[in-house]
Amino acid sequence: MMKVVKLGGLIWLLLLPLTLAIAGAPQDNSRIEARIDTLMAKMTLAEKIGQLAQYRDISDENLALIRAGKAGSILSVRGAQATNHVQKVAIEESRLGIPLLIGNDVIHGYRTIFPIPLALASSWAPEWVQKSATVAAQEAAASGTHWTFAPMVDIARDPRWGRIAECAGEDPHLGSVMARAYVQGFQGEDFSASTAVIACAKHYVAYGAATAGRDYNTVDISEQTLREIYLPPFQAAIDAGAITIMSAFNCLNGVPASANYFTLTQILRQEWGFGGFVVSDWNSVGELLNHGVAVSYSEAGKKALLAGVDMDMGSHVYNQNLADLVTNGELAVADIDQSVRRILRVKIRKRLFEQPYVEPEREAATVLSAENLAIALQVARRSIVLLKNDNHLLPLSKKLKSLAVIGPLAADRYTPLGSWVCEGRAEDVISVLAGIKQKIADKKILSVQGCDIAGKQTDGFAAAVAAAQRAEVAVLVVGESANLSGEAASRTSLDLPGGQEGLIKAVYATGTPTVVVLMNGRPLTINWTAEHVPAILEIWQLGDQCGNAVADVLFGDYNPGGKLPVTFPRSVGQIPLYYNHLNTGRPPAADKFTSKYIDLPVTPLFSFGCGLSYTQFDYRDLQITPADFGDSAAIIASAVVQNTGDRSGDEVVQLYVQDVIASLSRPVKELKGFQRITLAAGDKQRVEFRLNRNDLGFYDKDIKYVVEPGLFKVWIGGNSEGGLEGSFEIRN
Numbered sequence: 111m112m113k114v115v116k117l118g119g120l121i122w123l124l125l126l127p128l129t130l131a132i133a134g135a136p137q138d139n140s141r142i143e144a145r146i147d148t149l150m151a152k153m154t155l156a157e158k159i160g161q162l163a164q165y166r167d168i169s170d171e172n173l174a175l176i177r178a179g180k181a182g183s184i185l186s187v188r189g190a191q192a193t194n195h196v197q198k199v200a201i202e203e204s205r206l207g208i209p210l211l212i213g214n215d216v217i218h219g220y221r222t223i224f225p226i227p228l229a230l231a232s233s234w235a236p237e238w239v240q241k242s243a244t245v246a247a248q249e250a251a252a253s254g255t256h257w258t259f260a261p262m263v264d265i266a267r268d269p270r271w272g273r274i275a276e277c278a279g280e281d282p283h284l285g286s287v288m289a290r291a292y293v294q295g296f297q298g299e300d301f302s303a304s305t306a307v308i309a310c311a312k313h314y315v316a317y318g319a320a321t322a323g324r325d326y327n328t329v330d331i332s333e334q335t336l337r338e339i340y341l342p343p344f345q346a347a348i349d350a351g352a353i354t355i356m357s358a359f360n361c362l363n364g365v366p367a368s369a370n371y372f373t374l375t376q377i378l379r380q381e382w383g384f385g386g387f388v389v390s391d392w393n394s395v396g397e398l399l400n401h402g403v404a405v406s407y408s409e410a411g412k413k414a415l416l417a418g419v420d421m422d423m424g425s426h427v428y429n430q431n432l433a434d435l436v437t438n439g440e441l442a443v444a445d446i447d448q449s450v451r452r453i454l455r456v457k458i459r460k461r462l463f464e465q466p467y468v469e470p471e472r473e474a475a476t477v478l479s480a481e482n483l484a485i486a487l488q489v490a491r492r493s494i495v496l497l498k499n500d501n502h503l504l505p506l507s508k509k510l511k512s513l514a515v516i517g518p519l520a521a522d523r524y525t526p527l528g529s530w531v532c533e534g535r536a537e538d539v540i541s542v543l544a545g546i547k548q549k550i551a552d553k554k555i556l557s558v559q560g561c562d563i564a565g566k567q568t569d570g571f572a573a574a575v576a577a578a579q580r581a582e583v584a585v586l587v588v589g590e591s592a593n594l595s596g597e598a599a600s601r602t603s604l605d606l607p608g609g610q611e612g613l614i615k616a617v618y619a620t621g622t623p624t625v626v627v628l629m630n631g632r633p634l635t636i637n638w639t640a641e642h643v644p645a646i647l648e649i650w651q652l653g654d655q656c657g658n659a660v661a662d663v664l665f666g667d668y669n670p671g672g673k674l675p676v677t678f679p680r681s682v683g684q685i686p687l688y689y690n691h692l693n694t695g696r697p698p699a700a701d702k703f704t705s706k707y708i709d710l711p712v713t714p715l716f717s718f719g720c721g722l723s724y725t726q727f728d729y730r731d732l733q734i735t736p737a738d739f740g741d742s743a744a745i746i747a748s749a750v751v752q753n754t755g756d757r758s759g760d761e762v763v764q765l766y767v768q769d770v771i772a773s774l775s776r777p778v779k780e781l782k783g784f785q786r787i788t789l790a791a792g793d794k795q796r797v798e799f800r801l802n803r804n805d806l807g808f809y810d811k812d813i814k815y816v817v818e819p820g821l822f823k824v825w826i827g828g829n830s831e832g833g834l835e836g837s838f839e840i841r842n
């Protein structure tokens with residue numbers, strides 16, 4: 111073993127000419143590889159293994175590991191001062207001075223907090239999602255973060271699962287478009303830029319399919335479902351340049367994600383050609399023991415590394431076991447080297463050796479800037495979904511004389527931050543009440559909390575009822591607190607928590623026109639509200655600009671145009687309920703012996719893709735050219751969309767297809783395209799979608815991707831139900 115002396119500075123002085131050459135030149139691959147070779151030639155086995163280990167926070171123990179060259183990465187250290195401090199220890203006090211890769215969960219904002227990902231997906235506006243990720247990256251990078259553990263590209267068909275809040279919902283096409291937008295936003299054109307952060311697509315894979323919606327639970331799905339539903343957003347993220355992947359906690363068909371050679375190596379590297387590195391989710395290497403696939407941490411480490419996990423997040427398993435495994439001959443040095451190279455490659459490409467530190471002045475000038483907050487407002491407005499608006503109750507007139515603002519979330523400044531707060535602060539958040547106050551005079555507003563989010567007390571109802579009785583309109587802001595969704599927050603009931611539905615009923619009973627504003631991290635079973643209350647806005651958790659965005663929508667300064675990225679069930683008993691299901695041999699019908707429930711309709715409360723506007727859109731003249739694919743690689747499906755109302759508005763035009771007869775049963779509908787357009791009152795536009803032959807296939811019984819000839823149905827419309835219907839054929 112080489113003697114460990116602190117030569118970091120000297121070594122880098124010797125490497126300086128090479129370093130400078132690389133800094134000033136495009137980072138061509140052979141130079142990067144040569145640089146990795148030079149560096150690795152100097153590394154002891156312990157230092158190599160150190161690059162594969164990631165720890166959380168600054169502690170004396172972690173600083174000692176960094177000094178000893180036993181840490182390649184650190185997470186949850188944020189801010190220029192703290193990141194510079196920890197980086198300085200790595201560079202100046204470890205023998206080789208290899209900089210740390212500093213990772214953080216920058217999920218929907220760093221300091222400026224944007225809507226949660228489920229809300230961002232409701233915008234169906236990838237260009238705005240990308241902008242939000244660009245801002246998040248600029249703020250995070252200025253504060254010393256190199257790497258974000260985002261985007262979360264899991265598909266979720268089960269709203270009991272709290273992490274549905276963190277993803278783009280139930281559809282693989284929408285999920286893939288969003289995945290791409292996030293990666294392009296975080297990484298920009300080139301992730302080596304000082305304003306960019308490295309993206310990490312997570313949680314690989316099928317984590318969202320947890321049995322019974324219980325977090326971390328077993329996943330058992332067919333390979334077709336894996337490939338058609340859960341994998342596409344990962345592939346989209348990688349195609350967009352995501353250079354890291356996080357292996358999940360769950361078991362997939364009996365194999366834990368962090369020991370799954372099939373997904374981590376065969377699919378990821380051999381099929382897709384992924385060239386970056388894989389980090390395990392927190393402690394998931396250690397948890398291989400609980401899964402019952404490893405008898406010891408040593409076996410867990412061996413299995414994870416050989417499956418394709420390059421970096422061990424948090425479990426210490428690699429640091430404590432890999433060296434012995436090499437000594438015993440159970441692992442080859444080459445197995446370790448392969449992962450070290452992958453990690454060093456990313457560090458070099460990120461120019462960490464040239465730019466290890468950040469300037470505190472830049473951090474101060476970047477975070478929470480007026481420009482960033484302006485983008486947050488734009489994005490928040492686009493994320494709102496109008497679920498119901500009987501008799502045009504909304505928008506409200508600014509001239510109304512009195513407005514009751516009721517509910518436990520009306521003045522809440524913490525919940526809009528969602529479950530990944532990062533550096534977000536409640537003090538930055540505009541509550542719904544504050545937003546309304548900025549819109550109309552204070553004296554018109556009667557504000558009453560009414561009840562808690564989760565408590566059953568009804569003593570506040572009387573004041574809420576009194577306020578509603580005195581007001582022209584009542585706005586009720588209800589839903590879930592931030593900790594009721596996100597990680598480890600699965601629920602068996604999707605009803606409004608506590609006594610909130612009782613509060614809605616009491617206010618509604620006054621006869622005062624009532625608007626319900628839902629602030630929540632998942633679909634909720636709001637049957638009574640949906641049936642009785644005339645106007646409902648789904649706002650999710652909208653981030654810092656929550657109140658301004660909601661007030662803009664309530665008073666018509668912004669016409670809502672979001673659509674649901676996920677189905678709202680009527681009851682937990684219907685779950686999993688998603689629009690792109692297969693048919694059954696007995697589709698639901700009046701007959702008893704058909705596929706339905708005896709106690710509830712089989713349909714959702716609100717379907718995927720639905721959402722209203724203050725104006726109306728008319729669809730006509732569906733055209734499909736050519737009507738038969740013939741030899742062409744693509745066809746164009748289009749329809750004319752007209753704004754037939756009296757104000758400008760946004761519509762998300764959606765394209766669905768069905769492969770009517772195939773060798774395997776196919777979904778009744780699959781989203782294949784969408785465009786969010788803005789039309790002035792009376793204006794119309796022909797909206798065109800290109801359908802590639804290759805987009806129309808599926809995985810057959812032999813797991814071969816095939817596009818089978820036959821009839822395909824097409825729909826263009828404003829949601830997943832109905833729409834203009836046509837068809838085309840693919841011939842042999």
Ligand code: BGC
Nearest residue numbers: 185215259312313391392597
């Ligand atoms: C979560 C990940 C997250 C990681 C690091 C885990 O518990 O599942 O999504 O990136 O922690 O904070």
